[in-house]
Amino acid sequence: MRFFTLGIAVATYRNSGTKGYSSKPSNGFYTKYKNKDKTTTEKKQRRTKIPWTEEQKSVLSAVAQGSSVFITGSAGTGKTELLMEVVKLLRKLHTRSKVFVTSSTGVSSFAIKGQTLHSFIGVYDTNNCSPENLLDMIMGKKRAISRWEKAGSLVIDEISMVDAKLFDGLEFVARKLKGVDETWGGIQLVVAGDFCQLPPVNQNSKYVSYAFEADCWNDSFDLQIELTKIFRQSDSQFIELLQAIRRGQTDHPDLVLLENYCSKTKCDPSAVHLFSLNKDVKRVNEERLKTLNKDVVVYRAVDSGDDHRKDHWKKQFEHGIAPDVVTICEGARVMLVKNLHTWKGLVNGATGTVVGFVEATGVADVCSDEWLPIVKFDLGKVLTIEPVEWHVRDGDEIVARRKQIPLILAWALSIHKCQGLTLDKAKISLSQAFGCGIVYTALSRVKCLDDLHLSGFQRSLIQADQRVSQFYRRLALQHNSRDLDNSCIESKDSSSNTTSHTEKPDMAGNICNFSLSVWVARHLKRS
Numbered sequence: 438m439r440f441f442t443l444g445i446a447v448a449t450y451r452n453s454g455t456k457g458y459s460s461k462p463s464n465g466f467y468t469k470y471k472n473k474d475k476t477t478t479e480k481k482q483r484r485t486k487i488p489w490t491e492e493q494k495s496v497l498s499a500v501a502q503g504s505s506v507f508i509t510g511s512a513g514t515g516k517t518e519l520l521m522e523v524v525k526l527l528r529k530l531h532t533r534s535k536v537f538v539t540s541s542t543g544v545s546s547f548a549i550k551g552q553t554l555h556s557f558i559g560v561y562d563t564n565n566c567s568p569e570n571l572l573d574m575i576m577g578k579k580r581a582i583s584r585w586e587k588a589g590s591l592v593i594d595e596i597s598m599v600d601a602k603l604f605d606g607l608e609f610v611a612r613k614l615k616g617v618d619e620t621w622g623g624i625q626l627v628v629a630g631d632f633c634q635l636p637p638v639n640q641n642s643k644y645v646s647y648a649f650e651a652d653c654w655n656d657s658f659d660l661q662i663e664l665t666k667i668f669r670q671s672d673s674q675f676i677e678l679l680q681a682i683r684r685g686q687t688d689h690p691d692l693v694l695l696e697n698y699c700s701k702t703k704c705d706p707s708a709v710h711l712f713s714l715n716k717d718v719k720r721v722n723e724e725r726l727k728t729l730n731k732d733v734v735v736y737r738a739v740d741s742g743d744d745h746r747k748d749h750w751k752k753q754f755e756h757g758i759a760p761d762v763v764t765i766c767e768g769a770r771v772m773l774v775k776n777l778h779t780w781k782g783l784v785n786g787a788t789g790t791v792v793g794f795v796e797a798t799g800v801a802d803v804c805s806d807e808w809l810p811i812v813k814f815d816l817g818k819v820l821t822i823e824p825v826e827w828h829v830r831d832g833d834e835i836v837a838r839r840k841q842i843p844l845i846l847a848w849a850l851s852i853h854k855c856q857g858l859t860l861d862k863a864k865i866s867l868s869q870a871f872g873c874g875i876v877y878t879a880l881s882r883v884k885c886l887d888d889l890h891l892s893g894f895q896r897s898l899i900q901a902d903q904r905v906s907q908f909y910r911r912l913a914l915q916h917n918s919r920d921l922d923n924s925c926i927e928s929k930d931s932s933s934n935t936t937s938h939t940e941k942p943d944m945a946g947n948i949c950n951f952s953l954s955v956w957v958a959r960h961l962k963r964s
């Protein structure tokens with residue numbers, strides 16, 4: 438493997454546009470943030486302390502039994518958090534090198550420390566590809582073939598953006614390359630996502646088919662489970678309103694609240710501005726940076742990787758969240774794009790303001806004698822941000838590394854980029870919004886209505902796809918029939934005292950018996 442380095446340039450120049458290296462950005466902070474945040478062991482201990490719900494536990498126990506599982510649920514129900522735990526479990530079951538962790542978008546694949554689904558497949562343009570075409574394209578790629586042959590488990594996050602044709606194609610490829618005549622060639626599949634959020638993007642046609650419409654969908658899973666406990670929001674009125682929007686309900690009485698928020702509330706200047714178009718995001722961020730009229734510091738990423746596969750990983754970085762160039766100055770609103778200190782809330786999505794710069798002496802081989810930003814996070818913590826590393830993986834192998842400051846300008850963001858994030862405050866411009874799920878995805882980023890300022894909101898923008906609604910209705914019916922089956926099994930088994938299960942009311946007040954759901958789902962699938 439050959440590595441090359443682009444070289445880092447940390448330069449300061451006046452906002453006026455005249456480039457030139459200056460000594461140090463003017464600020465009053467030259468003391469490094471001392472609290473070097475505990476040991477790795479302590480970090481690990483804290484992470485494992487998440488109080489999993491019964492639903493989440495049932496997923497973990499199904500995975501531990503070798504089941505293939507689909508995890509869905511509203512925004513903020515902990516799908517991604519749970520997936521991280523599932524990955525740990527799968528690695529114990531199959532060994533690390535046989536577990537492939539993927540997501541449909543670059544941003545979300547970084548969030549789960551995986552790779553994009555397309556990079557795992559080894560083919561980038563899969564639009565309207567038949568299963569046979571897909572297999573043909575993969576057959577020309579040794580590494581891709583070996584990944585498929587090796588795979589004991591495949592994890593796919595943000596499934597809402599994967600279309601049915603691709604999902605069926607992947608199942609076909611798995612069966613052929615594993616040489617096992619079982620669904621997915623016997624690979625343990627764990628898939629997560631919310632079909633009420635952003636749908637698949639198909640460049641060649643307006644019609645999108647969701648993954649659940651794939652012929653193999655039902656046979657792919659032993660358990661399909663909808664998580665019902667929402668963690669991101671706690672205000673029941675807001676939760677109910679979001680659920681109405683998720684269902685595409687345009688006549689909900691509380692929608693008037695959003696119309697009021699559109700016109701009346703004064704916008705908090707620290708709120709993140711969300712747009713549906715990237716050009717609006719770029720424009721607003723550049724405008725806001727200029728208005729500060731301060732010296733800026735430019736951080737260029739240092740990339741290294743396998744030269745032969747440079748096109749591949751460059752593309753990955755382009756589509757990922759790790760920025761190529763970060764241009765900031767004192768006063769700039771920024772967002773962390775990597776988890777730094779989870780237990781302190783300094784995670785991917787945490788926002789703050791650059792309050793100064795500190796000399797970067799001794800920071801591992803980049804930025805030496807240059808400047809590191811000090812960020813005061815909205816949560817109150819102040820932290821010197823050092824460069825971190827992102828990886829592009831090919832299965833278990835790291836094929837490229839990017840070192841960069843994990844910040845992006847955060848006055849404005851695209852709604853697509855923020856899928857999966859929790860935002861402290863948001864100013865959402867919906868005037869250019871289009872398509873199903875976009876209003877729900879945008880609004881569900883914040884924790885409460887007071888954190889929201891809206892413009893361009895109209896009830897007509899709320900759109901839910903009928904196929905998605907039908908899918909969730911079917912899933913709910915399955916759950917209900919499973920509950921009935923469970924109570925039968927319970928009474929059968931109670932005589933032998935072998936069954937223990939937890940009862941928990943779901944959002945609709947029904948009683949769900951989750952510990953038995955795996956068995957029942959398998960039973961339903963086979964019968």
Ligand SMILES: Nc1ncnc2c1ncn2[C@@H]1O[C@H](COP(=O)(O)OP(=O)(O)OP(=O)(O)O)[C@@H](O)[C@H]1O
Nearest residue numbers: 488489490511512513514515516517518668669857
């Ligand atoms: N059992 C739990 N107890 C407490 N908090 C939890 C639990 N599970 C998840 N969370 C927290 O809930 C928040 C939302 O989780 P996460 O981002 O995984 O949701 P999600 O379902 O993936 O959302 P989205 O669909 O918007 O991507 C996170 O802050 C996460 O740490």
